[in-house]
Amino acid sequence: MKERAGQRVGVTVGAGTATGVAMVLLGMEPRLALVGCVVVAVSATVWLLVDLANVVSPVFWHNYGTVANTSARSDRSVQMLQTRLRTPARRRRRTAVLEHGRADPADEITVTLLDVIEDHLVTEHGIDMLLDPHAAAEALGPELTRFVTDSTSRRSMAQPRTLARTLTLIEDFSDQKHLA
Known part of the structure; x- marks a missing residue:
């Protein structure tokens, strides 16, 4: 450490x-004390940047937030949701949910979540939401029923700050049949 500081x-x-010598030879009549202060300030900044470059690692934003959750259950509905989110081009669109023809990512998420809920209702509970809305509401519970039936609630529940809660509700709903 002392060796590096001496260098x-x-x-x-x-x-x-x-x-200083170059400025004197060029006839600039430098103030050597001022030149010394500037050289010390510049070299201190350079050494600081060199030290920081050795310590700091780059941030890769394209992988931000994609750490695998190893504690997650391997549920068929969750796997289907993950597959649909990874391959949006293959996903079928439900045009009734997309309001005013917008292709907003939040709309794609809600369409996918509604498909997962509907698939689970049909496969695990034998309930079609369109044919028996009361039985579907009873199976889903009040919060998921609001998500399925009310477009304002659906939009707010698909926002980034509330999406984790919505996904937890859907996961809990899909686990109900397995726990019973």
């Missing part, structure tokens, strides 16, 4: 001396 002081003194 840095030597380089700074050498750079200051070379700058």
Whole structure:
């Protein structure tokens, strides 16, 4: 450590001396004290940046937030949702849910979540939401029923700050049949 500090002081003194001599030879009539202060400030900044470059690692934003959750249950509905989110081009669209023809990512998420809920209702409970809305509401519970039936609730429950809660509700709903 002391060796590196000695090298840095030597380089700074050498750079200051070379700058001062060059300015005197070029006839600039430098103020050597001012030149010395500038050289010390510049070299301190350079050494700080060199030290930081050795310590700091780059941030890869394309992988931000994609750490695998190893504690997650391997549920068929969750796997289907993950597959649909990874391959949006293959996903079928429910045009009744997309309001005013917008292709907003939040709309794609709600369409996928509604498909997961509907698939689970049919396969695990034998309930079709369109044919028996009361039985579907009873199986889903009040919060998921609001998500399925009310477009305002659906939009707010699909926002980034509330989406985790909505996914937890759907996971809990899909686990009900297995626990019973």
